[in-house]
Amino acid sequence: MTEQMTLRPDQASDIYGGHPSDVTPGRPQPLGTTVDSDGVNFSLFSEHATRVDLLLFEHCDSPHPYRTIPLLPDRHRSFHFWHCHVHGIGAGQVYAFRIDGPRDLSALGSRFDQRKVLIDPYARANVNSRWERTTAIGPGDNVEHCMRSLVVDLDDYDWEGDTPLHTPMAETVVYEMHVRGLTASPTSETARPGTFSAVIDKIPHLRELGITAVELLPVFDFDETQVLRTGPDGTPLRNYWGYDPYGFFAPHTGYCSSPHLATHITEFRDMVKAFHKAGIEVILDVVFNHTSEGNEFGPTISFRGAANEAYYHLWPQDRSHYMDFTGCGNAVNANHPMVTKFIVECLEYWVTEHHIDGFRFDLASELSRGPLGYEMAVPPALWAIELSQVLSETKIIAEPWDGGGLYQVGRFPGKRWAQWNGPFRDDVRRFVRGDAGLVGEVASRLGGSADLFAAQGELPTNSINFITCHDGFTLNDLVSYNAKHNHANGEANADGADENYSWNCGVEGPTDDSDVEYLRVRQIKNLLSLLMLSRGVPMLLAGDEFRNSQGGNNNGYCQDNQTSWLDWNQARKEKETTGFTQRVVQLRKRYRTLREPQFFSERLNSRSQPDITWHGTRLHQPGWDDPNARVLACTYGGFDGDPDLHLILNMYHLGLDFELPDVPGHHWHRVLDTARPGPYDILPPGEEELVAGPTHHAQGRSVVLLASLPDEKGT
Numbered sequence: 001m002t003e004q005m006t007l008r009p010d011q012a013s014d015i016y017g018g019h020p021s022d023v024t025p026g027r028p029q030p031l032g033t034t035v036d037s038d039g040v041n042f043s044l045f046s047e048h049a050t051r052v053d054l055l056l057f058e059h060c061d062s063p064h065p066y067r068t069i070p071l072l073p074d075r076h077r078s079f080h081f082w083h084c085h086v087h088g089i090g091a092g093q094v095y096a097f098r099i100d101g102p103r104d105l106s107a108l109g110s111r112f113d114q115r116k117v118l119i120d121p122y123a124r125a126n127v128n129s130r131w132e133r134t135t136a137i138g139p140g141d142n143v144e145h146c147m148r149s150l151v152v153d154l155d156d157y158d159w160e161g162d163t164p165l166h167t168p169m170a171e172t173v174v175y176e177m178h179v180r181g182l183t184a185s186p187t188s189e190t191a192r193p194g195t196f197s198a199v200i201d202k203i204p205h206l207r208e209l210g211i212t213a214v215e216l217l218p219v220f221d222f223d224e225t226q227v228l229r230t231g232p233d234g235t236p237l238r239n240y241w242g243y244d245p246y247g248f249f250a251p252h253t254g255y256c257s258s259p260h261l262a263t264h265i266t267e268f269r270d271m272v273k274a275f276h277k278a279g280i281e282v283i284l285d286v287v288f289n290h291t292s293e294g295n296e297f298g299p300t301i302s303f304r305g306a307a308n309e310a311y312y313h314l315w316p317q318d319r320s321h322y323m324d325f326t327g328c329g330n331a332v333n334a335n336h337p338m339v340t341k342f343i344v345e346c347l348e349y350w351v352t353e354h355h356i357d358g359f360r361f362d363l364a365s366e367l368s369r370g371p372l373g374y375e376m377a378v379p380p381a382l383w384a385i386e387l388s389q390v391l392s393e394t395k396i397i398a399e400p401w402d403g404g405g406l407y408q409v410g411r412f413p414g415k416r417w418a419q420w421n422g423p424f425r426d427d428v429r430r431f432v433r434g435d436a437g438l439v440g441e442v443a444s445r446l447g448g449s450a451d452l453f454a455a456q457g458e459l460p461t462n463s464i465n466f467i468t469c470h471d472g473f474t475l476n477d478l479v480s481y482n483a484k485h486n487h488a489n490g491e492a493n494a495d496g497a498d499e500n501y502s503w504n505c506g507v508e509g510p511t512d513d514s515d516v517e518y519l520r521v522r523q524i525k526n527l528l529s530l531l532m533l534s535r536g537v538p539m540l541l542a543g544d545e546f547r548n549s550q551g552g553n554n555n556g557y558c559q560d561n562q563t564s565w566l567d568w569n570q571a572r573k574e575k576e577t578t579g580f581t582q583r584v585v586q587l588r589k590r591y592r593t594l595r596e597p598q599f600f601s602e603r604l605n606s607r608s609q610p611d612i613t614w615h616g617t618r619l620h621q622p623g624w625d626d627p628n629a630r631v632l633a634c635t636y637g638g639f640d641g642d643p644d645l646h647l648i649l650n651m652y653h654l655g656l657d658f659e660l661p662d663v664p665g666h667h668w669h670r671v672l673d674t675a676r677p678g679p680y681d682i683l684p685p686g687e688e689e690l691v692a693g694p695t696h697h698a699q700g701r702s703v704v705l706l707a708s709l710p711d712e713k714g715t
Contacts (some may be wrong), residue, residue, distance in 0.1 A: 021533035023069055026085030028078040032122025032249065034150045035091055043339055044120065048110050049101040052082040054144075055117065057094035060127045061393045063144045065096075074132040080338070081094075094127060095120070096146060099305055109309035109319030115141040116300040119247065121342065123149035125476045126221050128399070133226055136299030147301065148248075154266060154353050162273045165281045166393050167212050169461040169537055170597035173585055174283065175211040176469055177542035178241070178564070179219060179255050185565040192257040196271040203278050205571075209545060210585035213281035213395075215360055216469055219246035219268070221247030222449060223292050224254050228558055229490045237490055240560040241361055241470065244328065246292040246301045247335040248346045258693055265354075272355050272713070283359035283395060284350060288343050288364035289402065294329035295322045310336050313373050323373050325366045325404030334367040343367075343381055348390040358395025360420075366402040368413055375406055379413055386414040397464055410452030411678045415676065420535060421449055421463045428467055429478065432526050434622050434651055434701075437627040442649070443614060446634070448535035450599040461597045463536035467527050473554045475544035476659055478502045479523040480509060484550030488559065496555030522701055525580050525674035525681060529703040532588040533647060545581035546571040576678050583682035587672060587705075590685065593642045598670045607663070609637035610646050619659045635661050639706075645671075648696065648704040657695045658704075666708040669689070675699035 003202045017319050034041040042054055051072065056067035071082045096119055101112035119126055127148040135142035183190045183198035184254060192199040206214065222245045227236045242252065251268040258267070272282050290291025291311075293304045303311040312572045313323035313331040325331040333339055350356040361367065365541065368379040385396060400408040400419045427441040444451045468475045473484075486496045505519045524547065530536045542548075543566045550556050555562040600612040614622040615633040618706050623629035630652045636645040645669060648658050660668055669688035674681055675698075683689060688707060698704045 008552045014556045022087040024085045024087070025076055027082045028081035028083045028430065031081070032120055032124070033095075033149075035151060035153050039087040040084060040089050040093060041085045042084065042120075043081055044097060044306065045080055045310075045342075046082060046099055046101070047080040047310060048157055048307070049082065049099050049112065051114075052076070052100040053114075054084065054086075056086075056089070057148055058094070060094055060148065060150075063130070064258070067144070068098075089151070091151055091156070092162075093151040094148045095151065097306075105320035106318050109312075109314040111300065111304050111308040113300060115139070116305050117143050117146035117148075118300070118305045119147045119545065120149040120303045121144065121302050121306065122249055122345075123247055123312075124152035124339060125150040125250045126253060128223075128225070129222075130255055131223075131225060133223060133299055136301055137297070150155070154265070157266060157269055159273065159355070160267070162355055163353065163519055164355050165276055165279065166357070167281055168597075169395065170595050171589075172281075172537050173211045173588070173663055174214055174215050174464070174539035175206060175209070175542060176215045176217070176285075176466075176539055178217045178470065179252075180240075180560070180573040181565050182542060183566075184560075185562060185567060186569040188566070189568065195253070196251070196255050196267045199259045199271050203274055203280070206280060207278045208515040208538075209582055210589065211280065211540065212274065213283050213357065215283040215285060215397075215539070217285050218242035218245060218287055218362075219252050219255060219284060220245040220286070221250040221252050224560075226292075226429060231488055231490045231685035233488075236388060236515070237558040238560060239558065240564060241557045243287050243557070244290075244292045245287050247447075248286075248288075248342075249349055260696075269354060276355065281395075282355075283358035283360055283362050283397070284356055285360045285362060287362045288334060289332055289363040290326040290328040290330050291332065295324065296320060298329055307338070308601055310338055313371075315368070316372060317406070323403050325369060325373065325406070326363055327403035331366055331369070331373075331404075333371065335370055335376065335379055337380075337658075340381040340384050344384050344388055344391075347385060347394075348388060351390055351394055357395070358397065360397040360399065361707040362399055363402040364398035365400055365406040365408045366404070368406070368408070369402075369404075373404075377413075382413045382417070386416050410449070410458075411456060415456075415458060418462050418464050419714045420469075421445075421536065422466055423452065423453070424449060424463065424465045424534070424536070425467055426501055428527065428530050431522060431630075431651055432530065432647075432701075433501060433503035434630060434653065436630050438630040439520045439629045440624050440627075440630055441442060441614075443622070443634070446530070446534045446647075447600045447612065449464055459537040459539060459597055462541055465531055465534055466539040466541075468541040469539070470541065471555070473500050473502055473552075474541060474548055474550055475524055475527060476520075476547040476549045477554070478518045478527070480504055480549070481510060481552040483552070484554040485509075486555050488553060488563065489555060496553075500554060510549075513635040519701070521576055522674055524577055525584075526701065526703050528577075528581060528584050529672065529674055529705075530649070531702075532584045533594055533705065535594070535599075538588070540581070542566060543571075545573040546578045562574055564680065579678045580681055583679070584672070587682055591638070591642050591645060591707075592640055593636045593638050596639075603637075605639050605644075607636040607637070607644065609635065609663075611637045611639070613637075613661070615659070615661075617656050617658050619661055631656060631658075633658055644708040646708070648698045648706075650698040650700060650702050650704075652700055654700045655697055656700075657697050660691070660706070662694075663708040666710055668696070668703065668706040669709050671707050673699075673702065675702040675705075
């Protein structure tokens with residue numbers, strides 16, 4: 001066969017047109033690209049394709065490929081996999097695919113379109129310098145403005161002996177953060193703001209806080225160029241959070257500081273290695289429930305053009321339409337065998353090649369839906385993740401609900417999955433703002449939410465306790481606003497949660513009123529105390545330690561600006577809550593009783609004290625049935641060398657006297673009191689303050705923790 005000179009430049013030269021010796025059939029596994037000493041093996045999944053063309057580009061910005069290699073069924077196909085090996089190329093090679101096949105929308109649901117150039121679903125890095133999203137939607141050819149993938153040599157890096165840290169869940173304190181938002185503000189004073197590299201500069205701050213793991217909002221490649229809408233001031237609003245991926249194996253291009261793409265993986269690995277040297281794990285927030293391709297009106301980037309009918313949930317009555325359990329236009333068909341394979345291999349890749357310590361799964365309940373969209377009792381995808389040997393020591397955390405109404409807190413499939421505890425957030429918020437009649441719910445949350453998890457044979461470590469996260473008010477805004485203020489999002493303040501269980505302490509927004517500010521700081525300390533004194537795994541939101549504010553915006557997904565970026569001037573100014581956060585994290589680490597990975601069982605310690613006894617202002621009268629109750633107290637029996645602890649929660653607006661239990665041979669000493677100014681709000685070991693008498697007066701809206709110490713301690 002001669003070279004097809006009459007075709008477009010990207011359809012020219014192939015293995016039959018002058019290059020017969022450097023292309024061989026290759027092998028079907030592993031999928032994606034594999035670099036060896038002779039060249040690169042390419043493999044792609046497409047069950048119903050009739051032809052696949054591999055496009056090779058000379059440079060990232062080349063408008064057309066210099067070579068097109070057609071993969072033909074009788075030579076380059078093994079079952080559902082299309083593959084070839086190209087000799088003489090290696091790391092740095094820019095490539096993409098065209099795929100042809102039946103366009104059967106209503107019956108099969110296939111959307112093959114050879115005019116659209118596709119990136120590799122398994123690509124380790126992608127190129128978007130020529131990308132124009134609209135060209136992937138319209139009817140024409142988009143080769144000049146397509147995304148491209150990049151061949152990467154994964155072995156070209158010195159890990160210096162680094163490995164995942166495997167911190168036990170019971171010892172874990174999570175810090176949820178956005179890679180760009182951490183340092184994008186000029187106030188961060190970093191050399192390369194908004195990048196993986198700049199994050200390294202803030203590790204000393206995170207280490208001082210005492211956190212043991214960062215949970216990074218999505219770092220998979222996503223389309224930052226997509227304009228969602230125009231804000232009220234005319235500013236284009238784009239995807240900031242990153243919950244709209246297209247490249248699941250590739251670090252996000254926009255978080256890399258160098259335009260030279262070979263450094264993408266290096267920069268990401270450098271960040272992970274630096275975190276590990278500081279004793280901090282790295283957990284990735286991953287989005288396997290939908291992709292950036294959206295519904296039938298969205299762009300063709302990768303999955304849609306290769307195997308639309310496999311990757312997505314389609315309406316059985318008319319498969320030209322997408323089921324949507326995510327609110328994002330499509331829903332990934334996670335329990336299709338090839339999609340399950342894709343998800344598990346992706347996770348294993350990030351663990352083996354990037355030393356990732358864990359994953360938080362966005363809208364994870366969507367992954368439990370079967371082919372017709374119904375909830376599965378035993379979803380293969382979730383069990384494959386739980387049972388993977390590679391992932392066996394990796395933290396797996398579910399957001400146990402989805403956008404289609406499936407809510408699985410406490411009943412998420414599998415045993416090892418930790419779960420975001422939405423009831424913890426809501427009950428603690430309501431209790432601290434002063435809502436009455438919640439002491440039973442608060443007792444459950446303090447004890448690790450046995451009401452949610454015990455029936456399934458799970459443990460407190462299955463509960464990720466949080467009060468704030470990226471989705472909602474910051475901690476400062478929770479005590480500063482009664483209502484959301486999302487007008488800048490361009491949706492007439494209709495987006496975001498309407499009920500936040502917040503209280504502004506008497507003034508909406510910023511104030512110079514010192515009494516209001518004093519109360520807000522105390523409320524923040526109360527919330528942080530309940531978070532750190534509860535069994536389960538606590539999670540902080542980045543910036544909460546120094547009262548970072550979003551101006552009352554509780555849905556900053558499109559605010560890639562000062563609204564969502566952390567203000568490090570605020571960090572330098574706000575020492576009170578930063579110091580308290582450090583001290584309360586250390587307090588949790590001081591007493592094993594507070595992070596015990598078991599539910600309360602009323603077992604007795606060596607002092608005949610049960611592991612838990614509940615009280616109100618009077619001993620043994622917790623007020624479970626009192627609809628007006630706003631106070632709760634309890635005594636923790638200490639084990640393994642811990643003292644007994646007595647916790648007082650007074651969310652009434654006035655101070656109250658609380659009876660204290662007798663501890664023979666010991667006296668109660670104050671360890672924590674949120675009504676005291678820092679640094680006297682939490683006292684270090686050896687400086688605890690003796691409590692005289694059978695009662696203790698707790699100020700209104702305060703949390704107090706006492707420790708029983710032997711009589712020779714200050715008596």
